[in-house]
Amino acid sequence: MNLEQQLKLQAFLDGELPEREAREILSWTQRDGVAAALLAELKNTRQAMAKSEPHLSLPEAREFFWSKIEREIQRREPVAAIAPEVTLFTALRRWLLPAVAVSALVIAGMIAHFNVPKTAGATVADADTPTVETTLANSDATTYRDASEGTTLVWFSVAADDSSVPSKTPAAIN
């Protein structure tokens, strides 16, 4: 028995075949034992399924039942669309915290600006360069800076004394 014949048997059982074809199938099942056995099995299966299938019955009319579901859906949808209520504290916190942070940064910047020594704005080289003032009008000062060692030499000399004490003048600054 091929698949087409099996489907014909199923259609016969479901009453979907024309009368002439149904008669042919009936006579075929009477002649063929295999076909008769399959038909009997299909009938049994159908009966078993029919018995186990739950029979639900609505307490009200079908249209009324679905309209209730529709109303319930419509009732719930607007609730989901409404934004959660924002409390005054939440709103304040949302804006207050960034405002406090920005204020703190500004204050920190101002403190840093006004507390850092005036020379901090200059380069390190400028800060390390000595400023020398001589006390006497006829005196002079020679400055030598060893940047790699961080050493500054400032040698004061009085013009009138230079000839008398040449030994005090650094040899390399003559």
Add this chain to the structure above:
Amino acid sequence: MNTKFFSATRLVCAALFFFLLAGASAHAADKPLKLEAQLILCSNDAPTNGRPVTPEIEKKLKRLPLKWQHYSVVSAQTFSVAKDESKPLVLGKSELAVKNLGGERVEVTLVGHGKITQSLRKGQMLVTNSNDDACLIVVRQLD
């Protein structure tokens, strides 16, 4: 769209961090300076007496255009000077005053000669002449 590039809490924490950092920096700039002034005798002969200068000072002095080769400590004074305050010192025949200008800057006044203003961070050294023969004065910040 509810994208947050940074949270407000993190922003506040960062602000506080920078605030404290600025405060700490400002405090460090104003702390008293611990300094040392030395009167150093210079010669071209190996010193027979006197304490030789530390290798660090000797190395720095030998890099300067001075005609001497040997240096020994005649006297030394260690002192602390607060910001905007001045410390008078006498080293041999020289009188000097060291003023803390803040921010690791000092003003060294050598009485009768002049005034030197410059930074004096750790590791830096200021050398100037003295009223004593063949002597010089070294001012540096102590560790």
